[in-house]
Amino acid sequence: MTSYLEVRDLSKRFGDFTALGNISLDVAEGEFVCFLGPSGCGKTTLLRAIAGLDPQSSGTIRQKGRDVSALPPAQRDFGIVFQSYALFPNLTVTDNVGYGLVSRRQGRAAIGARVTELLALVGLPDSGSKYPAQLSGGQQQRVALARALATSPGLLLLDEPLSALDARVRLRLRHEIKALQRTLGVTTIMVTHDQEEALTMADRIVVMNHGAIEQVGAPQDIYRGPATAFVADFVGSMNFLDGTLEAPDKVKVANLAFACPRQEGLAVGTKVRLSIRPEDVRVRDLPADVANRVAVEVTELDFVGAFCRATLKVGGAGDVTLVADFSSNLIRDLGVAIGSRLDVALPPDRVRIYAA
Amino acid sequence: MGLSRDDLIMRGGLVVLAGVLLLIVGLPLWALLAKGFEDGDGRYVGLANYVSYFSTPAMFNSALNSFHVAAVSTAIVVPVAFLYAYALTRAVLPARWLFQGISLIPIFAPSLLPGLALVYLFGNQGFFKVLLGGSSIYGFDGIVIAQVFYCFPHATMILVTALATADARLYEAADALGASKPRVFFTVTLPGAKYGLISAALVVFTLVITDFGIAKVIGGNFNVLATDVYKQVIGQQNFSMGAVVGMVLLAPAALAFVIDRMVQRKQVALLTSRAVPLIPKPKAGRDLFFTVFCATIAAGILTILGMAIWGSLIKYWPYNLSLTLGNYYFSNFDANGWESYFNSLRMAVGAAIVGTALMFVGAWLNEKTRGFGIVRGVVQLLAFLPMAVPGIVLGLGYIFFFNAPNNPLNFLYATMAILVINTVAHFYTVGHLTATTALKQIDPEFESVSASLKVPIWKTFSRVTAPICLPAILDIAIYLFVNAMTTVSSVIFLYASDTKLASVAAVNIEETGATAAAAALCVVIVITSAIVKTMHLLADRFLLGRLQAWRRR
Numbered sequence: 059m060t061s062y063l064e065v066r067d068l069s070k071r072f073g074d075f076t077a078l079g080n081i082s083l084d085v086a087e088g089e090f091v092c093f094l095g096p097s098g099c100g101k102t103t104l105l106r107a108i109a110g111l112d113p114q115s116s117g118t119i120r121q122k123g124r125d126v127s128a129l130p131p132a133q134r135d136f137g138i139v140f141q142s143y144a145l146f147p148n149l150t151v152t153d154n155v156g157y158g159l160v161s162r163r164q165g166r167a168a169i170g171a172r173v174t175e176l177l178a179l180v181g182l183p184d185s186g187s188k189y190p191a192q193l194s195g196g197q198q199q200r201v202a203l204a205r206a207l208a209t210s211p212g213l214l215l216l217d218e219p220l221s222a223l224d225a226r227v228r229l230r231l232r233h234e235i236k237a238l239q240r241t242l243g244v245t246t247i248m249v250t251h252d253q254e255e256a257l258t259m260a261d262r263i264v265v266m267n268h269g270a271i272e273q274v275g276a277p278q279d280i281y282r283g284p285a286t287a288f289v290a291d292f293v294g295s296m297n298f299l300d301g302t303l304e305a306p307d308k309v310k311v312a313n314l315a316f317a318c319p320r321q322e323g324l325a326v327g328t329k330v331r332l333s334i335r336p337e338d339v340r341v342r343d344l345p346a347d348v349a350n351r352v353a354v355e356v357t358e359l360d361f362v363g364a365f366c367r368a369t370l371k372v373g374g375a376g377d378v379t380l381v382a383d384f385s386s387n388l389i390r391d392l393g394v395a396i397g398s399r400l401d402v403a404l405p406p407d408r409v410r411i412y413a414a
Numbered sequence: 415m416g417l418s419r420d421d422l423i424m425r426g427g428l429v430v431l432a433g434v435l436l437l438i439v440g441l442p443l444w445a446l447l448a449k450g451f452e453d454g455d456g457r458y459v460g461l462a463n464y465v466s467y468f469s470t471p472a473m474f475n476s477a478l479n480s481f482h483v484a485a486v487s488t489a490i491v492v493p494v495a496f497l498y499a500y501a502l503t504r505a506v507l508p509a510r511w512l513f514q515g516i517s518l519i520p521i522f523a524p525s526l527l528p529g530l531a532l533v534y535l536f537g538n539q540g541f542f543k544v545l546l547g548g549s550s551i552y553g554f555d556g557i558v559i560a561q562v563f564y565c566f567p568h569a570t571m572i573l574v575t576a577l578a579t580a581d582a583r584l585y586e587a588a589d590a591l592g593a594s595k596p597r598v599f600f601t602v603t604l605p606g607a608k609y610g611l612i613s614a615a616l617v618v619f620t621l622v623i624t625d626f627g628i629a630k631v632i633g634g635n636f637n638v639l640a641t642d643v644y645k646q647v648i649g650q651q652n653f654s655m656g657a658v659v660g661m662v663l664l665a666p667a668a669l670a671f672v673i674d675r676m677v678q679r680k681q682v683a684l685l686t687s688r689a690v691p692l693i694p695k696p697k698a699g700r701d702l703f704f705t706v707f708c709a710t711i712a713a714g715i716l717t718i719l720g721m722a723i724w725g726s727l728i729k730y731w732p733y734n735l736s737l738t739l740g741n742y743y744f745s746n747f748d749a750n751g752w753e754s755y756f757n758s759l760r761m762a763v764g765a766a767i768v769g770t771a772l773m774f775v776g777a778w779l780n781e782k783t784r785g786f787g788i789v790r791g792v793v794q795l796l797a798f799l800p801m802a803v804p805g806i807v808l809g810l811g812y813i814f815f816f817n818a819p820n821n822p823l824n825f826l827y828a829t830m831a832i833l834v835i836n837t838v839a840h841f842y843t844v845g846h847l848t849a850t851t852a853l854k855q856i857d858p859e860f861e862s863v864s865a866s867l868k869v870p871i872w873k874t875f876s877r878v879t880a881p882i883c884l885p886a887i888l889d890i891a892i893y894l895f896v897n898a899m900t901t902v903s904s905v906i907f908l909y910a911s912d913t914k915l916a917s918v919a920a921v922n923i924e925e926t927g928a929t930a931a932a933a934a935l936c937v938v939i940v941i942t943s944a945i946v947k948t949m950h951l952l953a954d955r956f957l958l959g960r961l962q963a964w965r966r967r
Contacts, residue, residue, distance in 0.1 A: 158867025
């Protein structure tokens, strides 16, 4: 696989502060990549460096084999959509979408046809004569998308495109953008702090923290096998229990021992954090010899709609607690209530160990 | 970093702008500074001029007088303006717009006007001279009263802005916590307006200390710095001493400016986008009190303006009070006649067009150029400098710089062009700030989008940025026009016989003792500025509404 975009040893410093430290990354042609991380992690800085808007301090960027590291934005090949949309308020939707076409000396008819095509593509065929202020947020976002795609750029950059929208519109646009990207096959990079957005839209996710890449992988791999405790915590919910590695496949938390996948990289005796996702805590039909069985007491039950998030005090282990997701069925069938005592199991293959 | 054609064009533009500002602001001031260290024949004499200034009690006394007048005027204007602004923003007044409009009137007048009106009211032959007992209006008292009139709108505008940006939720919270009215005032209202109060005080102080017209008309034997500069230069042709007095005058104005900038920097946005604007509810007692208060102040302003108008229409004060238009035949009083008025119009239109273009394009270049920090810093400094420089000091610098025989720009001296250039330079800061504020309010990513779409940046400037900023551009143009019509101080050294301006002619006519004709000329200026401002308001309301349909939802 030859990569469409090659980022090598990219760094960005503001005085003493390192916003990006030696980032290297490859993006394949036609791929949808999300930069995911908390605010201030450097994801937008990386996007703006790729666009040439805020040039890097050192490192190189190659796009389609061409070194673009030192080129100003106007000489690179990309379309961009900002969180604010940055639509020109005094121009109609048609003029906004055609803005980049006019300077390419195409005929008026050709431009008109292209704009009509783009507006149909983003589902706004009849809004050409309106001004941005007359559109809803979601509609404005589509216009911004159409404008960015108008010149058929090789790379589409989306800077938190959905975060200014309300929840319902955001959900719908996620699917539309993804479908559009698949249809056009345009290589796309989207910056987001919303893990759900990244999980549903991306082909690959780049999880970032403190100006460095924590993990790169497909959404399922990131969710199922977070490489670091940070990723585990940031993507989805996670229980963390502090303990000590007693054997390569055994962790002691307080006075309880838990089986876990064999750890090769960690020495016996090191402080570790045992982690498991709330939905992986088993309750029903536990075989008699099930591994990692613990007796717990339900101390809190938070109703979240489709399920309940239960806080469980682990018996005989001081103040160790677990969070588990219980379906409504399960709660009804087992008669779970605050104060209930029950046995749960932490399946060893779902347990992950991180150095503390 | 690679540079695109856009980058090169913008950097080139910025270098040109820095050069222009250096020529019209930096070098004239440098020439003034240098002049203070020379004797009459241009030989370097070190600090000799300064030593002689500070060892001449009569000269040094003027500096003390200036401070005294400025301090007293500030102490009167700021509290009055605060109450007036409080009434406009926090009370329910009948005909609020009328009170607001009246408070602005003094801005449209040359500072000469309140001086002339006071002469009519309290002068040697004034209506109310008896009220003064034995004392005279010429001197300290007269200057202070006229300054209060002249500075009142400036302080009021600042304080209205400060008080209008209140968050209703803070008041609701204070009420909910059971705070008493005085406690709310001292813990919420006053802290919210703190920076506005400091800013208003500094602005008034600077205006008074640098004003020339009022002291000229009603100062009598009470000398202040601004009139001393004029006397040294025009009266005694002692340019070096004029430069020294100018530098002494520059010091407090520059200091006030520096303090103001430091205070402004501390001010964080009190009004977040989530704030709920405060809308006053009717309350009989309070509203009655403030209506009476505002009516009194407004009556005072209208009295002074009305006196000037009436005075200009009277045959021979105070012996023949019959009305006449004779005082408006200016050719009977000044060789230029009405021509000076048309000169003023030409100058004001020129300054509005040239200045607005320079200020807006300049602010845009400075905001949007990528990198190039040092040149942008230089431009920023030169753009802020004029605010700290009294007009009469800048005018003096222009004489020294542009009249120097070895200056290739010497040909500009005594032309209409130099008056326009000087006026643009004198009022550069406010225009630059207005443009910068407007540019900061629009989406910073427009240029990024254009770059990604391969559209040249100047095209986005003309198609998007400038049209969006049209209201701010109009504001700058009107500001320049009104100030060009009324300014006296900086142009008084620069006119030639055929480019004399109305405001300067009014000073000259007043010097000959024809008070009524001087008042008439001031009235013509007030009417012109007020008409232009009214047209601006109407244009803002109706024309822009039609041109800028995109602002409607």
